[in-house]
Amino acid sequence: MSEIVFYDIPGKTEDTKAWSPSTWRTRYSLNFKGIPYRTEWVEYPEIEKVCKEIGAEPTDKSPDGKPLYTFPVIHDPSTNTILSDSTPIAEYLDKTYPDSPKLFPPGTKGFHAAFDSAFYSILARTPSLWNLVALGACTNLTPRSEAFFRDTFWRRRCDETTPIEELAGSEGSERKEQNWREVEADWVKIGTWYEASGGLFLTGGETPCYADIVLAAWLVWARQSWGKGSEDWKRLERLDGGRWGRFMKAFEKYEAVV
Amino acid sequence: MSEIVFYDIPGKTEDTKAWSPSTWRTRYSLNFKGIPYRTEWVEYPEIEKVCKEIGAEPTDKSPDGKPLYTFPVIHDPSTNTILSDSTPIAEYLDKTYPDSPKLFPPGTKGFHAAFDSAFYSILARTPSLWNLVALGACTNLTPRSEAFFRDTFWRRRCDETTPIEELAGSEGSERKEQNWREVEADWVKIGTWYEASGGLFLTGGETPCYADIVLAAWLVWARQSWGKGSEDWKRLERLDGGRWGRFMKAFEKYEAVV
Incomplete structure (x- = not known):
């Protein structure tokens, strides 16, 4: 299968290279399942622009009513899927890669x-x-x-x-x-x-x-x-x-x- | 196996014969598992006296610090067990009657x-x-x-x-x-x-x-x-x-x- 592209937010030191508690959910999920991926690092002010470029959906609304774009986002070339938000991504990974360990054990x-x-x-x-x-x-x-x-x-x-x-x-x-x-x-x-x-x-x-x-x-x-x-x-x-x-x-x- | 004795609180009409939301947990549990039992009906003012007589533990404390006795309570003669409180009773039933349907599916x-x-x-x-x-x-x-x-x-x-x-x-x-x-x-x-x-x-x-x-x-x-x-x-x-x-x-x- 082709490598998944995982969009993440960088911290400034080696110890905090992956910075966000939201994207950590997806990093843990990918690592736990052993699915090959590479990280595309995007600074905070660029998130909205990148999401719009690749066609990732917003996950929420800003207080001013405008769409709010957030990470994590993944692009899975093997199914031509762009997906936002950690829980939908976890569900997608369980469904698309059924032979990897389950994030949601049956019935949970x-x-x-x-x-x-x-x-x-x-x-x-x-x-x-x-x-x-x-x-x-x-x-x-x-x-x-x-x-x-x-x-x-x-x-x-x-x-x-x-x-x-x-x-x-x-x-x-x-x-x-x-x-x-x-x-x-x-x-x-x-x-x-x-x-x-x-x-x-x-x-x-x-x-x-x-x-x-x-x-x-x-x-x-x-x-x-x-x-x-x-x-x-x-x-x-x-x-x-x-x-x-x-x-x-x-x-x-x-x-x-x- | 001997019949379990299930201590419950009666309502006053046929439609509300089993009255309490706490004891309903145990009644549903017993019925779901198909475990034979009979009900011992006890009016509210007698609960403490009956618990003390049969040796059922209190489940809480009153605001004045005294032990608080509540139903459900079960007496299981086949294991010589007297047990108070719906969740411990449910756990006991799963453990003692492993061939009946599980109240707590594995891993939950x-x-x-x-x-x-x-x-x-x-x-x-x-x-x-x-x-x-x-x-x-x-x-x-x-x-x-x-x-x-x-x-x-x-x-x-x-x-x-x-x-x-x-x-x-x-x-x-x-x-x-x-x-x-x-x-x-x-x-x-x-x-x-x-x-x-x-x-x-x-x-x-x-x-x-x-x-x-x-x-x-x-x-x-x-x-x-x-x-x-x-x-x-x-x-x-x-x-x-x-x-x-x-x-x-x-x-x-x-x-x-x-």
Whole structure:
């Protein structure tokens, strides 16, 4: 089969080469399934232009009502398909490459949708993880992308009244501890689902499914934003008896950036 | 095997003989698995006494810190087991009777826990379903149980400032419409999980699992509270292209009250 072209957003260092938590879902999916692909790196301000050029559909609307173009996007020459958005891409990959490992094990599509509701109702309730990773995430972009990201995405999604530099709170401050208390409560709660599964991953074994990838994509983003050796990352790794440290350790084999 | 004894709470009419949304989970579970059982009917004010007599554990704490005893409880003479709480009972039944249909299909325990979070975050956000069913549910109990229920359970869980008689709002009132708009939004949202599943039930086919039973137990409670021929029930049945009407139709074969 011909190589898939995977459109991704670059970070500015070797350690944060693949920058976005949304595109990480697709990178993990492709690596997990072992499907050959190459990456087309596109800076934030060019995403809309590239999508229009290749005919990728917008995934949402801007507050001003205009179509919003986002990555990930894939182009699969073997089926002449251009597809936007991580979950449709994952479904497409399962359908088009049925001999590769399944992202959605049989009978779990409905459960995956409920999982999404559960996960995003937790993330939406507390902006604490955003607060803690925001500054590192921004400054891991190239200057052009960083300026664009601050001006558009961040303004649309986040607390506009507090400068990004102040969201996390300084080391040891009550603001930072409050953010951490919320992050800890959220990820301990998510941990109860994994405890119920009886295994490392949500289906109860050692093989991840798409729901695990959704979490890993957030966690890898947090890890990159803080740095792997940072106290913040170590704190998340240690949480809940080391659950998320073990979880991300097991994901390392799917983290190749090609 | 010896017959399981299933402790349940009676309603006052033949149509509402099995009253509680919590015990309906266990009744559906037993009927779905085809496990022989008989029902021991216990009025609300006697639940604590009966649990203590047979050695059933409390499932929660009252606001005053005292242990809280609730149904369902089962006594399985074949393993000499007394067990409280619907989800542990469902897990016990799957484990003890492995040749019966599975409530938790392999690999779905973690997903079931996430489903619970998703479902209860929706129910907890809006008290609208409670508001709409409250009065009918109360008055379907026998006078002794009704008095106890109003005095304890209702006071603990619900809006204390509005009398139960006024929670739903009168026919055609803005209060009632507001309750209904919220119920409709909630169940359309839950419907998106089913849409993703591709089938009638959450695993995508015609066979329910425990997550489906959790929803059916709420819906049967609503149906009983309103009455099967009521406009309220018809409104819920018709919602979302008739999704919940078809869903509950398919559950009828598991509704025997023995």
